[in-house]
Ligand SMILES: NC(=O)c1ccc[n+]([C@@H]2O[C@H](COP(=O)([O-])OP(=O)(O)OC[C@H]3O[C@@H](n4cnc5c(N)ncnc54)[C@H](O)[C@@H]3O)[C@@H](O)[C@H]2O)c1
């Protein structure tokens with residue numbers, strides 16, 4: 315039974331995909347609620363309030379997945395989660411419309427002094443002349459960051475007769491044309507827009523994007539909006555530019571620190587604020603909660619997750635195609651690790667045929683996960699595999715080749731270090747399954763599963779018989795046996811499979827046989 319903790323206020327109806335699933339026990343309550351021991355939690359759902367720090371992750375050793383019911387994942391330490399092999403998923407579009415509508419409402423309210431006028435009337439006054447506003451019609455809106463929310467805002471602004479100029483370094487001119495907006499430089503947007511609204515994520519590049527220097531390039535009387543993330547507009551610089559009368563007003567839904575406490579911007583009449591309400595609609599909260607709950611369930615059911623921050627996204631179709639190769643790659647990683655039980659500083663995966671047409675980086679990560687499984691303490695999966703390899707000084711390479719060795723596809727793994735190398739090759743045959751077709755240069759053919767024994771020996775009469783005799787004496791049944799050699803009388807290999815693992819005593823006896831070079835056990839699922 316998976317233990318799921320829905321921290322922050324997450325709409326219960328949206329948790330339905332998990333609540334109705336018999337494999338999950340769902341607790342709704344804060345991180346410190348004590349409803350469930352943090353050590354036992356398999357999945358954590360958060361909004362923006364819970365800060366998922368490295369320390370919190372350390373206190374949750376069973377945690378496998380964090381679901382963010384929303385877009386921004388800046389409250390989650392993605393690097394720390396990735397290092398620990400924890401998948402992070404979000405709900406990228408469930409609150410787009412709500413946030414675009416909120417931004418638009420803030421813009422209209424800002425231009426017409428609605429919050430100030432509202433407070434005035436409520437206080438018993440009627441000062442109509444104090445609240446003369448500006449029309450949106452005919453004004454130029456500058457949008458910084460034309461992603462999901464930025465483009466929905468653009469549509470609404472155009473419907474109100476505004477012209478829209480956009481700065482987004484990752485947007486193509488073709489896409490801007492489709493959206494009917496004018497793509498421009500940052501400086502140009504700053505210089506020409508009557509209203510500027512930011513809709514980027516908070517990153518190293520966007521932190522303080524609107525600061526003393528860039529604000530000084532804006533038109534006198536400009537209005538600013540931030541319904542994205544606190545910090546994109548430098549708060550102290552904004553307060554200064556309002557105080558000197560350069561910026562006419564600002565609408566803010568987000569702050570660098572939330573709640574902002576006793577903040578200089580809050581004392582300015584021309585600043586209107588909301589407490590991070592962009593996504594706070596019934597519709598958005600149902601959408602995002604349902605999206606992440608579905609993702610978490612899919613993850614535990616080994617189905618594809620669509621919106622992972624630290625795993626490649628793939629459609630159901632692609633997932634179904636890649637799944638058999640994913641399993642093969644993982645098994646091959648384990649086989650290479652066990653057969654070549656030595657130090658490795660380079661691992662290269664080579665793909666051919668239909669395997670090369672897939673998302674090979676995902677397969678290489680699976681291969682690494684298999685390789686590390688019995689080598690290191692840390693749990694390795696597709697999320698942290700590359701990081702762990704780097705940390706351990708293992709260079710990971712990936713190649714594609716046109717040579718499929720007569721198969722429809724191959725996955726070849728070479729592990730090298732200290733002047734020695736070991737290569738394994740596998741293939742996936744439709745309607746038949748995975749096969750390992752070459753080990754250390756020996757042609758062989760076996761199904762990678764169960765309890766296997768890899769024996770390197772000299773190709774001499776009686777070796778195979780002696781192995782069979784010892785196993786027979788211990789009442790061990792050989793399920794399958796494959797042999798391979800390069801030339802008569804030279805080196806050879808055997809791969810045997812059994813219904814149960816062999817005891818240490820048996821292994822010692824086998825090792826002591828004449829003409830046996832090495833013996834390695836491999837346990838595959
Ligand atoms: N107020 C709220 O409640 C609320 C709700 C949802 C989202 N958000 C925030 O809104 C923001 C936008 O969300 P979205 O879903 O539209 O994201 P998105 O990823 O769809 O769009 C972000 C856009 O920013 C652009 N961008 C990135 N770096 C840039 C830079 N240096 N300069 C200019 N453009 C840059 C990207 O190319 C992209 O087009 C995020 O910060 C998100 O966290 C806030």
Ligand SMILES: O=C(O)CC[C@@H](O)C(=O)O
Nearest residue numbers: 361362384385386593594
């Ligand atoms: O959880 C919230 O309400 C905030 C959501 C919003 O900031 C987001 O990034 O999706």
